[in-house]
Amino acid sequence: MQFSLIATKNKARRGILETAHGSIQTPFFMSIATMGAVRTMRMEQVQALGAEIILANTYHLWLRPGLSVIQQAGSLHQLIRWDGPILTDSGGYQVFSLAKRRKITEEGVRFQSHWDGTEHLLTPEKSIQIQRVFGSDICMVLDECVAYPSDYATAALAVERTTRWAKRCKEEFLKNTSNASALFGIVQGSTYPALRCKSAQELIEIGFDGFALGGLAVGEPAESMYRMIEEVEGMLPQEKPRYLMGVGRPENILEAVKRGIDMFDCVIPTRNARHGILYIWKERNLSPWFLKTATQNTSWYKALHITNERNKNAHKKIDEQCSCSTCSHGYSQAFIRHLFQINEPLAMQLATTHNLRFYIELMETLQKLIQA
Amino acid sequence: MQFSLIATKNKARRGILETAHGSIQTPFFMSIATMGAVRTMRMEQVQALGAEIILANTYHLWLRPGLSVIQQAGSLHQLIRWDGPILTDSGGYQVFSLAKRRKITEEGVRFQSHWDGTEHLLTPEKSIQIQRVFGSDICMVLDECVAYPSDYATAALAVERTTRWAKRCKEEFLKNTSNASALFGIVQGSTYPALRCKSAQELIEIGFDGFALGGLAVGEPAESMYRMIEEVEGMLPQEKPRYLMGVGRPENILEAVKRGIDMFDCVIPTRNARHGILYIWKERNLSPWFLKTATQNTSWYKALHITNERNKNAHKKIDEQCSCSTCSHGYSQAFIRHLFQINEPLAMQLATTHNLRFYIELMETLQKLIQA
Numbered sequence: 001m002q003f004s005l006i007a008t009k010n011k012a013r014r015g016i017l018e019t020a021h022g023s024i025q026t027p028f029f030m031s032i033a034t035m036g037a038v039r040t041m042r043m044e045q046v047q048a049l050g051a052e053i054i055l056a057n058t059y060h061l062w063l064r065p066g067l068s069v070i071q072q073a074g075s076l077h078q079l080i081r082w083d084g085p086i087l088t089d090s091g092g093y094q095v096f097s098l099a100k101r102r103k104i105t106e107e108g109v110r111f112q113s114h115w116d117g118t119e120h121l122l123t124p125e126k127s128i129q130i131q132r133v134f135g136s137d138i139c140m141v142l143d144e145c146v147a148y149p150s151d152y153a154t155a156a157l158a159v160e161r162t163t164r165w166a167k168r169c170k171e172e173f174l175k176n177t178s179n180a181s182a183l184f185g186i187v188q189g190s191t192y193p194a195l196r197c198k199s200a201q202e203l204i205e206i207g208f209d210g211f212a213l214g215g216l217a218v219g220e221p222a223e224s225m226y227r228m229i230e231e232v233e234g235m236l237p238q239e240k241p242r243y244l245m246g247v248g249r250p251e252n253i254l255e256a257v258k259r260g261i262d263m264f265d266c267v268i269p270t271r272n273a274r275h276g277i278l279y280i281w282k283e284r285n286l287s288p289w290f291l292k293t294a295t296q297n298t299s300w301y302k303a304l305h306i307t308n309e310r311n312k313n314a315h316k317k318i319d320e321q322c323s324c325s326t327c328s329h330g331y332s333q334a335f336i337r338h339l340f341q342i343n344e345p346l347a348m349q350l351a352t353t354h355n356l357r358f359y360i361e362l363m364e365t366l367q368k369l370i371q372a
Numbered sequence: 373m374q375f376s377l378i379a380t381k382n383k384a385r386r387g388i389l390e391t392a393h394g395s396i397q398t399p400f401f402m403s404i405a406t407m408g409a410v411r412t413m414r415m416e417q418v419q420a421l422g423a424e425i426i427l428a429n430t431y432h433l434w435l436r437p438g439l440s441v442i443q444q445a446g447s448l449h450q451l452i453r454w455d456g457p458i459l460t461d462s463g464g465y466q467v468f469s470l471a472k473r474r475k476i477t478e479e480g481v482r483f484q485s486h487w488d489g490t491e492h493l494l495t496p497e498k499s500i501q502i503q504r505v506f507g508s509d510i511c512m513v514l515d516e517c518v519a520y521p522s523d524y525a526t527a528a529l530a531v532e533r534t535t536r537w538a539k540r541c542k543e544e545f546l547k548n549t550s551n552a553s554a555l556f557g558i559v560q561g562s563t564y565p566a567l568r569c570k571s572a573q574e575l576i577e578i579g580f581d582g583f584a585l586g587g588l589a590v591g592e593p594a595e596s597m598y599r600m601i602e603e604v605e606g607m608l609p610q611e612k613p614r615y616l617m618g619v620g621r622p623e624n625i626l627e628a629v630k631r632g633i634d635m636f637d638c639v640i641p642t643r644n645a646r647h648g649i650l651y652i653w654k655e656r657n658l659s660p661w662f663l664k665t666a667t668q669n670t671s672w673y674k675a676l677h678i679t680n681e682r683n684k685n686a687h688k689k690i691d692e693q694c695s696c697s698t699c700s701h702g703y704s705q706a707f708i709r710h711l712f713q714i715n716e717p718l719a720m721q722l723a724t725t726h727n728l729r730f731y732i733e734l735m736e737t738l739q740k741l742i743q744a
Binding site for chain 2: 035036037039040041042043044064065068069072073074079080081312313315325329330331332334335337338339341342344345346348349350
């Protein structure tokens with residue numbers, strides 16, 4: 001993996017990330033294909049929206065369809081019909097949030113599958129081995145996530161374990177140097193600046209291809225999240241990509257890009273789409289003020305609740321200027337509302353298409369503004 | 373509407389049906405867009421499969437989204453983004469099968485919506501008025517369907533009422549001569565040859581643009597259905613299209629084409645797809661014997677139950693030679709099975725795409741064989 005910065009504007013960065021499965025313009029947003037599909041979408045539709053990378057979840061795919069199916073397919077790319085880059089998480093976050101009867105030891109996390117109750121052990125080594133079977137272009141280390149709020153002592157212990165596990169992940173990762181994939185460390189430390197800095201420092205010493213901020217967007221105020229980015233941003237190597245995990249709302253992404261983040265993923269555009277909440281640009285001629293706009297300014301877009309009665313006869317596109325295949329084929333708000341009313345799965349597909357394009361257009365806009 | 377026969381082979385017919393929204397090669401199969409969408413499919417995907425006409429259901433669309441929404445959209449075509457021909461049924465079949473507290477009088481059928489219990493009256497005139505609002509290319513008369521089995525007296529009364537209602541439908545239809553749409557009569561008579569002939573004779577006297585056989589594929593043996601086609605086929609005008617409503621399995625369509633039917637619709641390919649049953653050609657080099665094959669021969673295709681454990685590692689397309697976008701993009705049986713296992717809506721979309729192409733390819737094959 002190669003990362004090159006093309007331009008910067010204050011802290012905001014514009015670059016290109018080159019992977020074995022193609023180049024990605026930064027800053028970028030990753031569509032989430034939790035179990036191998038961006039829900040309701042064909043991969044060729046995701047690609048047509050301008051998506052250059054997707055994220056898949058190790059926990060889910062490990063349990064279903066299971067490693068042997070992915071191995072026999074050749075790779076995750078082969079199985080799911082996506083030939084662009086794939087980032088996979090470590091499985092840790094889902095083990096902490098979904099699995100039953102979880103027990104954390106220094107070795108790893110023992111848990112029961114939320115599907116069928118079968119028992120599994122996820123260790124740092126195992127997480128890397130699984131991601132290697134997938135053929136992931138970007139692998140993530142297994143980290144220990146703490147809930148928000150978390151007391152200092154708990155957060156400090158999690159940072160220490162995250163560092164030890166990160167080392168083991170790197171050792172396991174280095175056993176296979178035959179492919180061009182990358183390994184990212186994950187900075188933890190809850191909302192404690194000192195812990196965030198300690199975590200970042202220790203991971204930088206181990207050395208990774210990129211650095212993620214984990215354990216954010218878990219309920220803390222947005223200002224705390226921005227503060228944590230600001231704390232570690234100056235420490236992180238300029239020549240390596242930075243990834244803010246699980247973020248976020250459009251205004252969160254804008255604020256994080258302004259603070260030097262290059263990579264994002266979030267369920268918001270796709271999950272909201274499935275609930276009939278559609279994103280619409282209110283102002284597309286975004287001049288450089290956009291990068292200087294006040295924190296938490298959301299005046300440049302709106303969220304339309306399509307199922308609302310008032311859209312019953314809205315015989316117009318979601319967004320006249322949107323290039324997504326829902327808008328360009330002329331599907332109207334009135335028709336999409338009707339499809340939601342009758343629980344037709346096509347409704348979710350049309351809405352997901354539109355929202356993903358909104359997020360990708362946001363990233364394209366930010367890329368242009370930073371480079372301008 | 374114009375119908376021209378290009379070729380015949382024994383009773384089998386090959387023609388072109390020209391409508392205000394484009395030409396359709398016959399014999400053809402209509403994909404069902406019950407409430408305005410072929411379930412899980414975008415209209416541009418339906419079109420890309422080679423579909424030249426779709427069928428929509430008057431009962432459903434009348435209740436949801438309602439006439440005013442369709443009127444304000446301009447037409448049903450406009451609302452659902454399908455610019456090819458649309459055939460709509462009269463609403464009668466659904467009133468008989470779905471609605472609550474149904475009461476039939478000479479005036480029409482009074483019923484309660486199965487959605488919200490609201491009371492409605494469907495008369496022959498109202499059915500035509502609704503289909504006119506839709507802008508349907510082919511409208512169907514309101515008929516009285518009887519269940520199978522039905523005693524002779526009940527079936528005879530239904531035939532008589534069907535004739536009287538057909539007359540009223542035609543009178544209503546003739547009030548608007550400004551557009552090019554067509555009106556089809558529906559032959560009833562259960563499995564009684566004498567009633568079928570009487571019904572056909574009376575409808576021919578009234579005069580319609582095409583003739584449908586209704587009240588079949590409702591539980592009677594396939595042989596009875598073929599017998600009914602044979603009874604009336606000779607009476608029906610050669611220069612008008614014939615439509616066997618609600619049929620059917622691939623072998624039923626083959627047998628009906630051999631007996632002179634031009635048009636079909638059925639939920640089988642789409643509904644089965646949603647349940648993971650996929651159609652696969654076993655023999656594509658179909659020579660003219662296909663049109664002479666023994667009745668009920670199904671050796672030329674098979675139905676694959678994709679969710680079966682044995683397909684877990686089937687890393688191959690559903691059908692290597694299929695041109696549908698599921699097969700041509702390389703989605704494997706193993707991946708589609710996985711998507712069904714996790715209840716991902718994309719599974720239904722990939723399967724529906726494939727099955728509709730199977731049905732359309734069947735019709736294209738029949739067209740070629742008749743013309744050869």
